Amino acid sequence: MSSAAPRVTGQDHSGPDHLWSVEEHLEDILATVRPLEPIELHLLDAQGCVLVEDVTVPVSLPPFDNSSMDGYAVRVADVAGASEEFPAALEVVGDVAAGQAEPLHVGPGQAARIMTGAPLPPGAETVVPVEWTDGGLGEGPVAGMRARSLGPEGATGHVHVYRPAEARAHVRAKGSDVKAGDRALEAGTILGPPQIGLLAAIGRGTVRVRPRPRVVVLSTGSELVQPGAELGTGHIYDSNSFALTAAARDAGAIAYRVGAVADDAETLRSTIEDQLVRADLMVTTGGVSVGAYDVVKEALSHVADADEAGSGIEFRKLAMQPGKPQGFGSIGPDHTPLLALPGNPVSSYVSFELFVRPAIRALMGLPDVHRPTTRATLTADKALTSPKGRRQFLRGTYADGRVTPVGGAGSHLVAALAHADALIVVPEDTESVEPGAEVEVVLLG
Amino acid sequence: MSSAAPRVTGQDHSGPDHLWSVEEHLEDILATVRPLEPIELHLLDAQGCVLVEDVTVPVSLPPFDNSSMDGYAVRVADVAGASEEFPAALEVVGDVAAGQAEPLHVGPGQAARIMTGAPLPPGAETVVPVEWTDGGLGEGPVAGMRARSLGPEGATGHVHVYRPAEARAHVRAKGSDVKAGDRALEAGTILGPPQIGLLAAIGRGTVRVRPRPRVVVLSTGSELVQPGAELGTGHIYDSNSFALTAAARDAGAIAYRVGAVADDAETLRSTIEDQLVRADLMVTTGGVSVGAYDVVKEALSHVADADEAGSGIEFRKLAMQPGKPQGFGSIGPDHTPLLALPGNPVSSYVSFELFVRPAIRALMGLPDVHRPTTRATLTADKALTSPKGRRQFLRGTYADGRVTPVGGAGSHLVAALAHADALIVVPEDTESVEPGAEVEVVLLG
Known part of the structure; x- marks a missing residue:
């Protein structure tokens, strides 16, 4: 999966001596990097991704009138005028628990014990909270119900109700949250926890989003040694591939760190070609300046020559410090975008922030690609x-x-x-x- | 791995009728949840974690004097007074590339072609950038070196230098970034990309941090159906386990979503006991109120009774809306903290933000556990x-x-x-x- 297209900036930046501005380089990158093609993902895999479909509510929420309290489902007339002194005594015909299959009918003089979220049973017009009743114990107002497993008799017998209730009190109406046909979420929404919650609530198990880009990070330099290993003469530890892999993850990407590659054009070329299969974006560090061992420049100029039309990496000088030498273009059969950053750790990190982070966020289809x-x-x-x-x-x-x-x-x-x-x-x-x-x-x- | 200890709030909140304030409940949670025990992690696995050791620099950075430019390493006297009209002509004795093993000596009248990052060779006192020279081509100032593979003769012959250079110009001194023995990072630092870069640069392959907490999220309710499945009468889709798993990940946790558990105390108990092995924190939704089918309350009150001293889940009423009924405590042999949230989607999400997110961040040892x-x-x-x-x-x-x-x-x-x-x-x-x-x-x- 790739997104690079031939660059069309409409500006003449030809010639190796042109000093590019930060804006020109960024504009070129953002004109080239296209959002990734959407895929259908399981809800929890879509976290942080951008929705590409308008999601419509297939079934109203809540899907049925239901109780917002633990209490008793009753008829309004049966509890009219009820008080602690003159309670209404009603026959308990059973329990209505959430998710319970068997229907229950509440007739005159009857009450069904009802749990929060359970459907209002046919015949019932309102709900009185259990705290307004004696809970069937005959000893004044109670604080709650006994667990059914400990007190199964609560679903039978009689209950005294101490307060009246208006019609549909403590009832959540069908469709009061969202109605079937409503727009739940618009295309372009970034899916955070509440949006994932809403999608689940309306029954969506999967959703169509732009996936996280897969970013391959590799550093170059024969002087680079893996942290934890012994440092020989003239060697330093590879830090760029670690910092930039972490930064790519922080930007929202799935990032793969490839160990440091020595300054040998053939090795670098074959490593990059190997990695292309799992890359939506390639990032290299080092080897982009004016030295005789600048392997990225050497290897990728070669790749560009041999490649099909529309591909190629261009090496530039930017009017910035740090980060003057930069390479950008696309490589391989899918025209995978590649950013070649300078090798100094601070240069590469600043370059990442200015150019790679926006590219990652553009691949994700995010509306705002820049740091504040x-x-x-x-x-x-x-x-x-x-x-x-x-x-x-x-x-x-x-x-x-x-x-x-x-x-x-x-x-x-x-x-x-x-x-x-x-x-x-x-x-x-x-x-x-x-x-x-x-x-x-x-x-x- | 677990962190729950007996609660010591020093306040009397006994009695089921006590209405807890938001602060009291939160204070109780934060007094119980202790930061996880530190472990040694690979650098990239430690991203976002809190460092628990003061990290000292083992070897100075850079570890040796090195060139900050591609150019020529020379003696100061040999280029004194050099100009385009009267260039200094020096014998090129070879290349000093980064990571190159063999040493090279620069004598009077000599120059070594040197690459950015390569060690300043013995005998050389300064570096002239390649742009100040003819690059050995004898045709005036050049923009850069030819790649060694294309022009191996660049490492031999003579070079004309057109400008003088002061001693140690374009040389990065050993230890100019950090010195051996310096404090690189203090305990308590949160490891972002630049901190990971610094740790790699000083050779640390692993680092001691508090790990991300493993949070198990499960929802309860016989009415709950998996999104994507068909909705039967009286059923609704499970959304809480999705929203809260996403929210736990957003807070920094490794979160495991357990599918909805039906309202049966025995099933719930055994599910929780099964999951404890991978939980640093358990979060449940639903079943905490005053109904006869409030399974979490029923199941976990039972667990508490049978458990060892110091464990137990307490069910409370909070002076808040939404989110009045809440359960909190610890369970199992490791006293794993458990937060039992109410089942309404908005109640559970608000409860997560107010109580679970701070608990997760406290487990991580983060200094600031609250939302701004x-x-x-x-x-x-x-x-x-x-x-x-x-x-x-x-x-x-x-x-x-x-x-x-x-x-x-x-x-x-x-x-x-x-x-x-x-x-x-x-x-x-x-x-x-x-x-x-x-x-x-x-x-x-």
């Missing part, structure tokens, strides 16, 4: 500096309308990132931001 | 009415400081619930709230 942003006052010891012509995303902590930078601008400061909850945006034309200035902030949630 | 609340202006056609002495929770939609009721007060209005995103709180001593008044609102997120 806000304006905040900068709290800092000194001015922030930013290179001209680059949009800078600094890590910060946000609270109560103020944002404070964490760590520096270095794209390898993964420790600082782990203590941030926001990105501070310094626009392309700004080279310095003084403490106390207002800045745009992306809230990482 | 805010104040909002009531937008409504007419005044809201509420019974005296009961705290009412009405469903509403919240936006921009205003809240609008959805549907009525009836506890069976599951359709309205599915269109709400907030609960409007009407306090016990308030019987009427006029449009335009300020009200407390629970945001359902």
